Amino acid sequence: MLSGFWWLPVVxxxxxxxxxxxxxxxxxxxxxxxxxxxxxxFIVGAAVLIALSLVWRDRPxxxxxxxxxxxxxxxxxxxxxNNMGExxxxxxxxxxxxxxxxxxxxxxxxxxxxxxxxxxxxISRLLESSQVxxxxxxLVLGNPSVLAMTRMIGLMKRILRIESVxxxxxx
Amino acid sequence: MAVVLLxxxxxxxxxxxxxxxxxxxxxxxxxxTLILLLTGAVVGGAVVLWLAAHxxxxxxxxxxxNAGAWAQTVAFGLAIAAAYVxxxxxxxxxxxxxxxxxxxxxxxxxxxxxxxxxRRLDDDFxxxxxxxxxxxxxxxxxxxxxxxxxxxxxxxxxxxxxWRKILGIGIGG
Numbered sequence: 001m002l003s004g005f006w007w008l009p010v011v012x013x014x015x016x017x018x019x020x021x022x023x024x025x026x027x028x029x030x031x032x033x034x035x036x037x038x039x040x041x042f043i044v045g046a047a048v049l050i051a052l053s054l055v056w057r058d059r060p061x062x063x064x065x066x067x068x069x070x071x072x073x074x075x076x077x078x079x080x081x082n083n084m085g086e087x088x089x090x091x092x093x094x095x096x097x098x099x100x101x102x103x104x105x106x107x108x109x110x111x112x113x114x115x116x117x118x119x120x121x122x123i124s125r126l127l128e129s130s131q132v133x134x135x136x137x138x139l140v141l142g143n144p145s146v147l148a149m150t151r152m153i154g155l156m157k158r159i160l161r162i163e164s165v166x167x168x169x170x171x
Numbered sequence: 172m173a174v175v176l177l178x179x180x181x182x183x184x185x186x187x188x189x190x191x192x193x194x195x196x197x198x199x200x201x202x203x204t205l206i207l208l209l210t211g212a213v214v215g216g217a218v219v220l221w222l223a224a225h226x227x228x229x230x231x232x233x234x235x236x237n238a239g240a241w242a243q244t245v246a247f248g249l250a251i252a253a254a255y256v257x258x259x260x261x262x263x264x265x266x267x268x269x270x271x272x273x274x275x276x277x278x279x280x281x282x283x284x285x286x287x288x289x290r291r292l293d294d295d296f297x298x299x300x301x302x303x304x305x306x307x308x309x310x311x312x313x314x315x316x317x318x319x320x321x322x323x324x325x326x327x328x329x330x331x332x333x334w335r336k337i338l339g340i341g342i343g344g
Contacts, residue, residue: 004239008246027339034340062172063240066247069175073250080257085331085343087268089301092344094310094320095335098328103316106302113344115297119288121344122268132275140282141275150269156262160193 006059007067010052014067015074018045022078034086042075089118173235177220178247185212185252200308205259209252217245264304267297 022041026034049071053064084091096112097104104112123139126132126146133142141147157163189208198204221241224231235241261269270292275283302318305311310324320328335342 004237005242007239007243011246023338030339034338060172060174062174062176063243065172066174066178066243069178070247070250073254076254077250077257082338085335085338087343089267089298089344090304090310091331092342093298093301093305094324094328095331095342097305097311097318097320098325098332101319101325103314103319105317106299106313109302109318110294110298113298115292115294116289117344118267118297119271119285119292122271123285123288126268126271131272135282138282138284139275139288140280141272144276146268146272147276150273153261153266153269160190160262162193162197162263 006056007063007070010049010056011067011070011074013052014045014049014071015078017048018042018071018075018078021045022082034082038075038079038082041078045071045075087121089113173233174240174244174247177234177244178251181213181216181244181248182209182251182255184216185209185248186255188212201263202256202260202308205256209256210249213248213252214245217241217248264301267292 018041020041021044022037025032025040026037029037049067053067057064092113093109096109100108123132126139127134130142131144131146132139134140185208189205189212192198192204192208220230220234224234235244271288274288274291302311305318305324306313309321310327311318311320
C-alpha cells in the first residue's frame, strides 16, 4: 500500500532542492538578482525530479506527469511567494508596520512608502528588462510581454466580473 | 492518466464553484475565502467521487484504484488551486507594473511622460486601497495610535522579514 505514496517523497525532495538551490545561488551571486536565482532553483529541482523519477520509473506515465505538474505548480507558487516579497505593496506595508510596533499614522506610513517610490521601482524594472524604453523624457513600449500578461489578466477579470481600474482611474 | 485528468477536473470543478460564488457576491476577505473555497471544493469533490466509486463499482475504471493514487490526485488538484490562489491578487488588484505598461501602450507611439504617471498613479490610487485591504483581511486595525498590526498581521509580517533575511536581500515593494 505504501508504494502508492512514492510520489510524495519524489515531489517533496524536488521542491526542497529547488528552494535550497535558489537560496544558495542568490547568496553566492546576489548581483544576479532574485529572478535569476529562481530560474536556477527551478532547473535544479527539475533535474532532481527527473533523476528520482528514473529511479522509480516502474510507475504509470500519468503518475510521472502528475509529479511534474505538482512540481511546476510548486515552482510557480514559490516564484509568487518571492515576488510578493520583492514587489508586493501589502507585504511592504506589513513589514513597515511590523517594524513599528507602536503603530504608524497613515501619513507616516505614506511617508515611508509612497506612490512615487512604487512608480519609480516599476519603471526601473521595466527599463532594465526593456519592456519600456526611454525616448527623451518620455517612456515608450518596448518588449510587449508584460502587456500580453495584462491582457490575459483583463480576460480573467471579465470572467469573474471584477471591475478594471480603467473604469475607476482619474483622467 | 486518471490522476492527471481527475486532478484537472477537480480544479475545474473548484473554479466553477469560485466563479458562481463571485458572480453572486464577491466576499470581503477574498484571499482567505478563496483558499477555503478551492480547498473544500477539491477535497469535497474527491470525497464524492470516492463514495460514488464505492456505490457504483463500474465507475471505478475511470478513477484511481488505490489510496496513494487518490492522494496524488487530490494533491495535484490542490497544487493547481494553490497556483491559482497566488495568481488571483493580480486579477483582483491591478498590478502597478501592468497599469503602467497599459497606460504607456494606450498613449501610442509618442509614449508617456514620467510625470504623467506620477499624476495618475498617486497615493490614493496605489497605496491607500492596499492599507484598507490590510484592515479588511484582519491583518491591521486603524486605532487611536494609527495603523497597527493584529497578531495575524504581525506573524505574517515577521515571516516575510525573516524570509528576506534568509535570502540576504533588503526590503522590497
